Amino acid sequence: MTDLMLKYFRTKQRRVQSEKVYDTQCPFCSMQCKMQLIEQTVVSRKVYKTVGKDNPTTRGRLxxxxxxxxxxxxxxxxxxxPLLKVNGNFVAITWKKALEIIKKEFTTIQEQKGSDALAVYGSASLTNEEAYLLGKFARVALKTKHIDYNGRLCMAxxxxxxxxxxxxDRGFTNSLQEIPYTRCIILAGTNIAECQPTIMPYFEQAKENGAYIIAIDPRETKTTDIADLHLKNKPGTDATLANALLKVIVDEGLIDKEFLRKRVNGFTEVSRHLAKLDLNECVMMTGLAKEQLYQAAQTFGQEDSGMIFTARGIEQQTNGTETVRGFINLLLATGKIGKPYSGYGAITGQGNGQGAREHGQKADQLPGYRSIENKEDRYYxxxxxxVKEKQLPGQGVSAYEMxxxxxxxxxxxxxxxxSNPALSSPNANFVKRSLKKLEFLVAVDMFISETxxxxxxxxxxxxxLEDQGTMTNLEGRVTLREASRPLxxxxxxxxxxxxxxxxxIGERGKFSFHSAEEIFEELRVASRGGRANYYGITYDKIREKNGLLWPCPDIDHQGTKRLFEDxxxxxxxxxxxxxxxxxxxHAKVNLSEKYPLFLxxxxxxxxxxxxxxxxxxxxLAARNIESYMEIHPDTGEKYQVKDHTLVQIESRYGRIVVRSKWSKRIRKDTVFVPFHWGGEQNVNRLVADDLDPFSQMPGFKVTAVNTRPVQS
Incomplete structure (x- = not known):
């Protein structure tokens, strides 16, 4: 080492007075990337740097x-x-006073109007321990049936x-490590390049290995750019598209008859339905060419292996459940599941979207993915x-229905x-008005959000950085988020x-936990024998294995990498x-003279x-300081909307004002608006409150709107 280099490092060492390293994982998407935050004190100023940590899911990527x-x-x-609202303003109070207020208000409401007059709205950003505990809290401490969570708007x-x-339901039926070796991939309604960027190398490697990638999206995105075939269908026609692809596969004899005979029910009824399907009508409905349908179906049907990944684009519709099942039909018909490099993946949106829906936050659910309506599950x-089984309340209603x-x-x-339902819910104006009607609303949050x-x-x-606990990522891998920064x-x-x-409120005995690990130990027992079985997972085992894929039914089990093999x-x-x-x-969204565009x-x-x-x-705020409306230039000209100008978008539920952004990468009958902003930019003000009859999912992805320039 030269004298100059020695001098540099000695100078730097003198300047760095202290260094702390916090092991953690990202709080955002479902990849749950492992990382370290390095905090250095340099000349009385704290400097921060984040570095990725190697792990089976993201291999150190951030x-x-x-x-x-x-x-x-x-x-x-x-x-x-704690902050108490006094005369319209928030004032700081002690925890003792805050808890006394909660006791008084909650007790008064339930004494006057019954246990179910209280509700709990949870989150898919909570750890597994907290999601589990919140479900227990609602049903044991509050004794209310009304609990649901924001994952209802995401993964339902x-x-x-x-x-x-x-x-x-485990999200992925296979591990991420199988993706690079599959032969054909369908990405249905997912923009992973922007939503889960650290998953992209798996698909890029698959493409390098010769995989054929089919993307389904009304927009061109960074994700569709990697596709060999982009099906740019009309919004709301994904179920029709899935049926059309399956019809071609069946008509062309590309089905796996042996697999269907041994392992699938319902194919006879499906094939009868497909026989009545007119492909020309499908072409008209989807806006796709018949050649594209054949190219996609034949490629997927002919390859030895294939995977289908769905996300919010096809799921956040009022027929989202049926659409998902339509795409899974393609896997079953061709026998591409339960074997290497073939399977289904629901690309979870929120950080703990998978785990948070497994252990009791949903209205119809008990820990371990048990049913609250099942007598044996309730008893266990x-x-x-x-508590006594009869003391457990029954099924409540979904998030929006609350x-x-x-x-x-x-x-x-x-x-x-x-959670922030005032912003994230459909028909957001109505939700805000409803929240204002509550006699007492408590929000647990890091910021004074819109809710x-x-x-x-x-x-x-x-x-x-402060809250330790387990999270379950998009592939069903249970990870441990270390969090050592002081509160x-x-x-x-x-x-x-x-x-x-x-x-x-009098239930200390059943909630006398002193650590997240102590809660997890009870969760393990509660999940034992359930569909989402975590019993064989411990904190020590997670640390040793760097995460485990459930089900993991006993302490010697090493986790399940691939589901449904037998x-x-x-x-x-x-x-x-x-x-x-x-x-x-229930899924029809018709354009009209008043509302001629899809949002x-x-x-x-x-x-x-x-x-x-x-x-x-x-x-992050500096990268996108405001919302926008992506619109095709031809459509912009038609409706007198110039590029980079303020525009009003209106549906029958409300209106917003955002800035226009011309793009030839979107269909001419469609506009796109991101949903990260509130106030006059809250796009969920426009979304209808119709719900999927099976999952109670709102139709965020298809709304009829109009647009016009804002007059200066």
Missing amino acids: CVKGISAHQHVLNNQRVMQ SAATGANQTFGL IAQVWG FEKIDKGTINGMLVMC AELADLILPASSY PGEVRHDWQIICDIAGI EFAHQDGKASMAVIERSPK TTGRVMSHYLTGEQTRNSPS
Whole structure:
């Protein structure tokens, strides 16, 4: 080493007065990338750097959101103590007073109007431990049936479709490591390049290995750019497209007859339905050429292996469940599941979108993916929780339906945990009005979000750097998020807040936990024997194996890398194919003279969900400072919308104002708006409140709208 280099390092060493390293994982998407935050004190100033950590899922890769995640944690706008609304303004109070207020208000509401007058709205950003505990809290401490969570707006159609077809929902039926070796991939309604950027190398490697990639999306995106074939179909026609592809596969004799005979129910009924299907009508409905349909279907049917991945583009529709099942039909018909390099993947959106839906936050669900309506499931969980089975409430309603009950006066108080439904819900104007009708609203959050702003009391939530716990990523891998940064101010762990509220209302004994690991130990037992069986997973084992894929039924089990190799999870061991209607009445979105354009929504790379965290991260906020409407130049000319000008978009539910952005990469009958902004830019103000009859998923991806320039 030269004298100059020695001098440099000695100078740097003197300047760096201290260094702390925090092991953690990204708080954003479902890849859950492992990383370290390095905090250095340099001449009395703290400097931060984020580096990726090797792991089986992302191999040390990070995207811009993960690199910048710490910025929102350090933001001086963060809530650091309980805040009580007094005369329209928030004032800081003690935790003791906050808990006493909650006890008084919750008790009064339930004494006057019954247990079910209180509701709990959870989150897919919570750890498994906190999601589990929140479900227990609602049913044991509050004794209410009303609990649901924001994952209902994200993964519900995929989860319902997989459960109906396979008898089990784990997101991916295979591990990520199989993707590079498959021969044909269908990406249906997913923009992974912007939503889950660190997954892209798997698909790029598959392409390098000769895989044929088919992308389905009304827009051209960074994801469709890697495709060999882009099916740019009309919004809302994905079920029709799936049926058309299956018809070609059946008509061309590309089915796996032996697989269908041994392992699938329902193919006879499906084939009869397809026989009546007119491909010319499908061409007209989807806006695709018949040659494209044949090219996609024949390629997928002829290859020895294939995978289909779905995401919000096809799932966030009022026939999302049926659409998911329509694409899974393609796998079953060709025998491409339960074997190497073949299977289904629902690309989870939220960080713990998979785990949060497995352990009791959903209205119809108990831990371990058990059913709240099943007597045996209820009895088992009642034993774990130390209550009588009859004491457990029954099934409540879905996330959006809770706001309808608030509007009607049958829900009068609510605890919102780390979620922002005032921004993320369909018909957002209605949801905001409903929240204002509550007699008492508690929001647990890091910031005064659009929802927290409406609350009577805000409790300060902990961040990903402070809150240890397990998360289950998009492939079903249970990971451990280490979190050693001290809690700032008067912030408490989310699980501590749940325990504290349970304690103040008289249930301390059943919520006397002292660590996240202690909660996980109870979760393990609660999940034992359930469809999502975590019993064989421990913190030590996760650390040793760098995560495990469930089911993991006993302590010697090493996790399950590939599902359905021998049988499916239905009682008879077979999968269930479904007859999919081309355009069921509940899914129709018709354009009209007043509303002549389709609106679809989605993400941009630098922001996440309602943007509450990313818009409080300066590096990310600077990348996209406002929302926009992507519109084809020809359509812009037609409606007198110039490029980079303020425009109004209107549906029958509301209107917003955003800036226009011309792009030839979108269909001429479609406009696109990202959903990360609030106020006049909140695109969910435009979205209808119609729900999928199976999953209660709103139709975020297809809304009839008009647009015009804002007059200056």
